[in-house]
Amino acid sequence: MERTYTVGEIVKTKKPHVCGSKDWKILRVGADIKLECCGCKREIIMMRFELNKRIIK
Incomplete structure (x- = not known):
């Protein structure tokens, strides 16, 4: 399922x-x-499939 x-x-x-x-x-x-x-305001770029693995479902 694609989020x-x-x-x-x-x-x-x-x-x-x-x-x-x-x-x-x-x-x-x-x-x-x-x-x-949201804590230190650092910005990163992440591939969509990596983010899907790292977020809490």
Whole structure:
């Protein structure tokens, strides 16, 4: 099942970021997804299939 993501949505990951936060805000959606950590505001780009594996279902 393919999950759809929207800009501005907050997703929760299984493992925390280095800063301790598990919450990520979606900034851009496409073949890859740009995320911003809600704790330290660091931005990363992740492939869609990687994000599907890392979020809490």
